[in-house]
Amino acid sequence: MSVLRLQDIDAGYGDSPILRGVSLHVDPGEVVVVIGPNGAGKSTALKAVFGLLNITAGKVLLEDREITNTPPERVVRQGVCYVPQTGNVFVSLTVQENLEMGAYVRRDDWRPRLKEIYEMFPDLAEKRNQPAGSLSGGQRQMVAMGKALMLDPRILLLDEPTAGLSPRYRGEIFQTVKRINAAGVPILMVEQNARQALAIADRAYVLVDGQNRHEGTGAQLLADPEVARMFLGAKG
Amino acid sequence: MWEFVNFYLIPGLVLGCIYALGALGITLTFGILRFANFAHGEVMMLGTYLALTMVWLFGLHPLLAALPAMALTALLMLGLDRAFFRPFRSAPTIISVIASFGLMLMIRSAVQVIWGTQPRPILPGVQRPQAWLDGAILLAPKHVWILLATLAIMAAIHLLLTRTRIGKAMRAVADSPELARLTGIPVETVIRATWVVAAATAVAAGVMLAIDTQVETMMGFKMLLPMFAAAILGGIGRPFGAVAGGLVIGVAEELSAYPWLGTAPLLNPAYKSGIAFAIMVAMLVWRPSGLFRGRVL
Ligand SMILES: Nc1ncnc2c1ncn2[C@@H]1O[C@H](COP(=O)(O)OP(=O)(O)OP(=O)(O)O)[C@@H](O)[C@H]1O
Ligand SMILES: [Mg+2]
Numbered sequence: 438m439s440v441l442r443l444q445d446i447d448a449g450y451g452d453s454p455i456l457r458g459v460s461l462h463v464d465p466g467e468v469v470v471v472i473g474p475n476g477a478g479k480s481t482a483l484k485a486v487f488g489l490l491n492i493t494a495g496k497v498l499l500e501d502r503e504i505t506n507t508p509p510e511r512v513v514r515q516g517v518c519y520v521p522q523t524g525n526v527f528v529s530l531t532v533q534e535n536l537e538m539g540a541y542v543r544r545d546d547w548r549p550r551l552k553e554i555y556e557m558f559p560d561l562a563e564k565r566n567q568p569a570g571s572l573s574g575g576q577r578q579m580v581a582m583g584k585a586l587m588l589d590p591r592i593l594l595l596d597e598p599t600a601g602l603s604p605r606y607r608g609e610i611f612q613t614v615k616r617i618n619a620a621g622v623p624i625l626m627v628e629q630n631a632r633q634a635l636a637i638a639d640r641a642y643v644l645v646d647g648q649n650r651h652e653g654t655g656a657q658l659l660a661d662p663e664v665a666r667m668f669l670g671a672k673g
Numbered sequence: 674m675w676e677f678v679n680f681y682l683i684p685g686l687v688l689g690c691i692y693a694l695g696a697l698g699i700t701l702t703f704g705i706l707r708f709a710n711f712a713h714g715e716v717m718m719l720g721t722y723l724a725l726t727m728v729w730l731f732g733l734h735p736l737l738a739a740l741p742a743m744a745l746t747a748l749l750m751l752g753l754d755r756a757f758f759r760p761f762r763s764a765p766t767i768i769s770v771i772a773s774f775g776l777m778l779m780i781r782s783a784v785q786v787i788w789g790t791q792p793r794p795i796l797p798g799v800q801r802p803q804a805w806l807d808g809a810i811l812l813a814p815k816h817v818w819i820l821l822a823t824l825a826i827m828a829a830i831h832l833l834l835t836r837t838r839i840g841k842a843m844r845a846v847a848d849s850p851e852l853a854r855l856t857g858i859p860v861e862t863v864i865r866a867t868w869v870v871a872a873a874t875a876v877a878a879g880v881m882l883a884i885d886t887q888v889e890t891m892m893g894f895k896m897l898l899p900m901f902a903a904a905i906l907g908g909i910g911r912p913f914g915a916v917a918g919g920l921v922i923g924v925a926e927e928l929s930a931y932p933w934l935g936t937a938p939l940l941n942p943a944y945k946s947g948i949a950f951a952i953m954v955a956m957l958v959w960r961p962s963g964l965f966r967g968r969v970l
Contacts, residue, residue, distance in 0.1 A: 487855070509854055509855050509857075510854055510857050510858075510859065510860075513855070513856065513857035514857060519855055521852070521855065524849055524851065524852055525852065526852075527844070527845045527848040527849060527852060527853075528848060528849075529844060529847075529848045530841065530844055530845060530848060534841050534844075534845075537838075537841060538841065538842065538845050538853075538856055538858060539856060541838070541842065541856060541857055541858050542857040584856070588857075
C-alpha cells in the first residue's frame with residue numbers, strides 16, 4: 438500500500454482551478470520528486486495534501502485512510518509533516534525551541550528524539566541556543582527539516598528545500614534528504630534543481646500546467662529527451 | 674540630589690512599573706492576535722473594581738485581593754473573547770479594533786452602573802514614607818510593594834515565555850501564525866493563554882495604580898495612552914520592550930516636572946501626560962519598529 442496517494446485531484450484557490458486531475462503516490466521508503474516549470478502547481482499539490490486549499494474532486498489517501506480536505510492541524514497529527522518553501526522556521530525562537538515546537542503534538546517524551554536530531558544535524562546542536570533567524574539559509578532549512586522530523590513523521594513533504602541556496606549548500610541538503618530517507622522516512626519533494634533532485638529520486642513526476650505530464654524513475658526522466666530539454670538545460 | 678531621587682526618580686520608577694505591566698498585555702495581544710486592543714485599559718479598571726470589592730467583602734490587603742481579581746478577570750476575558758473577538762478572527766483586523774472600542778465603552782458603562790462614578794481608595798489611610806540609608810531615601814511602603822511585585826511578575830512572565838511549552842508556543846504564534854498552524858500548535862489555546870496573561874497583568878497594574886492613587890472609572894482610559902506609547906516605544910510584540918518602554922515613559926513623565934532650568938518645573942505637571950503622547954508620535958514617525966525592532970503598526 439502506498440504511504441500517500443493523490444487520486445485525480447482537482448484543487449485551486451477560490452474559484453480558479455489550478456490542479457486538474459493530478460495523481461501521484463509515494464510508496465514506503467521512497468524519495469519521490471516533483472518537477473515542473475514555474476507556476477505548474479507543484480507547491481499547490483503539496484498544499485492540497487496538507488488541507489491548505491479546497492480539493493473539489495479526487496481523493497487524498499494516507500495509507501488506507503482518506504484525508505481529503507482535512508485541515509492542517511489534523512493532518513500533522515496523522516503524521517504528515519510539511520516544510521513550506523518559505524517562512525518555514527520561527528525566526529525569533531532558538532534552534533532548540535523550533536525543534537521543541539516541532540514536537541508540540543507529541544504526547545510522549547520527545548527528548549530522546551531531540552538527541553537523535555542533533556546527532557543527525559551536528560551543526561544544529563552547536564547552534565541550539567541561537568535564534569533561527571540568525572542562521573544561514575542552508576542551516577535554516579536544516580532547522581525546518583529537523584523540526585518536521587521531531588514528530589517521527591510517516592511521510593515528509595518538502596517544498597523546494599534548496600531554493601536560493603548556494604551550490605555547496607544545495608549538495609548538502611540533497612545529501613541530508615537522502616540520509617533522512619535512509620533512516621526510513623518516505624519523502625515527497627518538489628524541486629527546481631531537477632538534475633540533482635532526479636539523481637536522488639526513486640521516482641519522479643513532471644507536472645505542467647496543473648496536470649501530470651511524465652512519470653518514471655529518476656534515471657528514466659534524466660534520460661528522457663523532452664525532460665532534458667525542458668528542465669535540465671545545458672548545465673542543470 | 675536626594676530630593677531628585679525621592680520626589681522624581683522613585684515616583685517615576687513606580688509609575689513606570691505600572692505602565693510596564695499594562696503595556697505587557699497590549700504588546701502580547703498585538704503580537705498574537707494582531708490587533709490593538711482598546712479595551713485593555715477598561716479590563717484593567719474592571720479588575721481593579723473586583724479587587725476593591727474583595728477588599729470590602731473580606732477585608733483583604735489590596736495586593737492579596739488582586740489575586741482572585743486577576744483570576745476572575747481572566748475568566749471574564751475568555752468569555753469576552755468568545756463573544757466579541759472570536760467571531761472576527763478571520764475578518765480584517767480593523768473589525769477587531771472597532772469591537773475592542775465598543776467593548777471599552779460597554780465595560781466602562783457597566784462599571785459605572787454597578788459601582789458608581791465616585792473615586793474610592795483601595796488602601797485606607799495615608800502611608801508615611803519611611804527613611805532608608807540614614808534618611809537619604811524616603812520611600813513609602815506601598816512603593817516598595819509595587820516595585821517588588823512588579824519585579825516578581827516580570828520574572829514570572831519571563832519564565833512563562835522562555836521555559837514553558839505554552840509560553841514558547843505563544844512566541845511561535847506571535848512569530849508566524851501560519852507556520853504555527855502547520856506545526857500543529859493549537860492556535861486557539863494559545864490565544865486563550867494570551868488573554869489570561871493579558872488580563873492578569875492588566876489587573877495587577879490596575880491594583881498597583883489604585884494603591885498608589887485611587888480607584889476610579891476613568892483610570893483605564895487614562896492609562897491607555899501611556900500603555901500604548903510604552904508598547905510602541907519598546908517595539909510592538911516585544912514583551913521586554915514594553916517593560917523598558919513603560920519604565921522610560923514613567924520616568925520621563927516624572928522627570929519632566931523637575932526644575933532642570935532655574936527653579937520652576939521644566940514642564941507644568943498638568944502637561945505630564947503629553948510626554949507619552951510626544952514619545953509615541955516621535956517613535957511612529959522616526960522608528961515605528963520601536964527600540965527593540967517589533968512589528969510595524
Ligand atoms: N495563494 C494563491 N492564491 C491564488 N493563486 C495562487 C496562490 N498561490 C499560487 N497561485 C497560483 O497557482 C498557480 C500554481 O502555483 P504554485 O505555487 O503551485 O506553482 P509552483 O509549481 O510551485 O511554481 P514555483 O516553481 O514558482 O514555486 C500559479 O498560477 C499561481 O499564480
Ligand atoms: Mg512552488
